[in-house]
Amino acid sequence: KTNSSLYSLNLSNNRIEFRGALEIAKCLSSNSRLNILNLSDNYIADLGVQHIFYNLQNNISLTSLSLDGNSIGEQGVESFLKSLRFNTHLTEISLSNNQIGDLGAHYFAEYI
Numbered sequence: 001k002t003n004s005s006l007y008s009l010n011l012s013n014n015r016i017e018f019r020g021a022l023e024i025a026k027c028l029s030s031n032s033r034l035n036i037l038n039l040s041d042n043y044i045a046d047l048g049v050q051h052i053f054y055n056l057q058n059n060i061s062l063t064s065l066s067l068d069g070n071s072i073g074e075q076g077v078e079s080f081l082k083s084l085r086f087n088t089h090l091t092e093i094s095l096s097n098n099q100i101g102d103l104g105a106h107y108f109a110e111y112i
Helices: 018-030 045-056 074-083 101-111
Strands: 008-010 036-038 064-066 092-094
Touching (some): 045 074, 074 101
Parallel strands (some): 008 036, 036 064
């Protein structure tokens, strides 16, 4: 199914884990309408976020993504930065309250 009207989706604080993240990731690769996605305060973690970021490589509509409080660590940050090489439409991402650590901060510093 293709969405033709929904441009903002807030799924924060819904206990979404890897399986849910995988389903959302699949949709992102073909969705051309959704601009804002809030997945804050779930249980997505690095593996789930890796799938989301991988599928964002071909997404041309999403401009804002919130992943606050999802136990995202260094691997998640690395996946995100790799996906940005291909996705130039995402202009805002929020990753507060995660476990990015020093190495993740280093990855950001190299990217910026």
